[in-house]
Amino acid sequence: MRSNRRRLLLLLISVLLLAATAVFFREIRQPETPIGRFEHRALDKAARSPPIAVRPDMAAPPSLAPMPGSLRLIEIPKLELASQFLRMWRMSGSNICSALREAGIEMSEWKAASMRNRSYECYFQRIYERDEIRPLSSTFVKVRGNETGDILEIRAKIIGPKTDAEGRLDPAVLRIFEIIVKQACWRDFEDTLASIQNLRDVESERFGAYLSFTREAGSENNFNFALGLKATSDPQMRTRTYFSTDRWLAAANPPMVPRTSDQPIARNDGAGSSHDPRSSLACG
Template sequence: MSDASQGPVKVPLRNNIRGYGRSVFLFLLPCLAGTALFLGDPQRFESVARYFGAQISENAPPQPVVAEPAAVSTPAPPRSTDIPVRLIEAPEPEVAGQFLRMWRVSGPVICKAFRDAGIETSEWRAPSMRSTSRECYFQRIYRRNDVRPLSSVFLRVKGSASGDIVEIRGKLVDPPMDADGRLDAGHMKIFETLVRQAGWSDFQDALAPIRSLRDFENERFGAYFSFKRDAASPDSYNFMLVVAAGAGPQTRTKAYFSAERWVEAPDPRIAELSVPISQLASKQGAYRQQGVASR
């Protein structure tokens, strides 16, 4: 028997590698050719992609948007608001006198003012021994008959023992007139002195109608001032100035200007100038910090 029939035949390793490589090449060649043909036709590629649910866009994919960090807003500076001094300062008696109808002069003072103006009033005294009131008066009769005065002037200021004025009344009977048909200057001094001593500027409007002997009547803040022709005697004129302390407007105005209802300003400088609210707030904050630090 020969040696070939006694064992397996051995194939060289190099020949096996060549055979395997040739087989792989032959397998990949049709795949590459098919892939080239498939990619060469865009419509086929798109149809296959749609079949598997993919969307193809001819446009380039959008670039990712990078969100910019939000700008930090700078808070606006606090607005400065000025506080008018009239809102925080206590009422002044001179200003209050324009609204609060109260006499700023006493009975003796106004009687002396009439005398200084040429109206010879009496001294401030009691009309009788047992009277608790006080008064001064002036009376001058120019002409009269057996029954009554035909031309005269009468003025009386009445008040209390403490000097408070209660009322001022008077009467003119056929008063003398000037060349223009107006009340003569001597009698006008009564009303000019009266208005000046009262200190109520709105009653200055009464002087013009009184000078022309026209009726005038005004009531403001509890004070009543009138000059009227006497209905019983066409040549007679009655005038009166009364302050009603219990009147509603007088009571409310007096309560408003009462010093007991006003709180004293914490900082004296506030009453001198207008301070911005922002400065007041910063000062209050500084005071609080000082108080905390002291603790």
């Protein structure tokens, strides 16, 4: 019985192998598989189907406008913002000279100190009394800066000033210092005007600026005045460097402004013309 079962099992295995071999060879001979026929039918159906309408909200987004060539990754610092972070002159040298002239002080025009000198200045000098050697009573004021109109320092010297019965400085001379301090818009220095009026020495250095009014050594009746910038701390130096126009490149494509026939051409001669942005800055 066991031998018969073995023969039947071997016969069954042989038949299954022959059947599998026959199916394999038949599939090889067929030129197109069922998958291929399915793909052809799907493509043919797609070709016959009507086109699908595109919804308005699914339309392609409009193309972006071209970026202008003059865009910058970092904007150039604006002068009107500099005073919020840095002690600076709020007006040009030409403007402060004009302010002194408008107050009746005969300051000279803001101009180059000499033909070969790039420094600019305006000054006032009046000698009230002198001997054969030197002035005995005089007032001298100088505003010194550069060709772009930046003020570097303001100095003054008074010799033998007139005073009243209480030893206070003549109001006409005191007016010079009042205008300088107030035009600078540094209100923390306005309290020094009382010392100047009473001809008392005062020296003050506050947040990157200095003011001094001192009696000249060796003379009881000569006084020197100075007002200027002095950025000493690292934060002040870094801030001043950031707002310095010398550190920034000019715009590659500056905007062209149409000019009418009666409109003058803007000049940058350091003379503090009306287009200087510092002329419109008010004390804040």
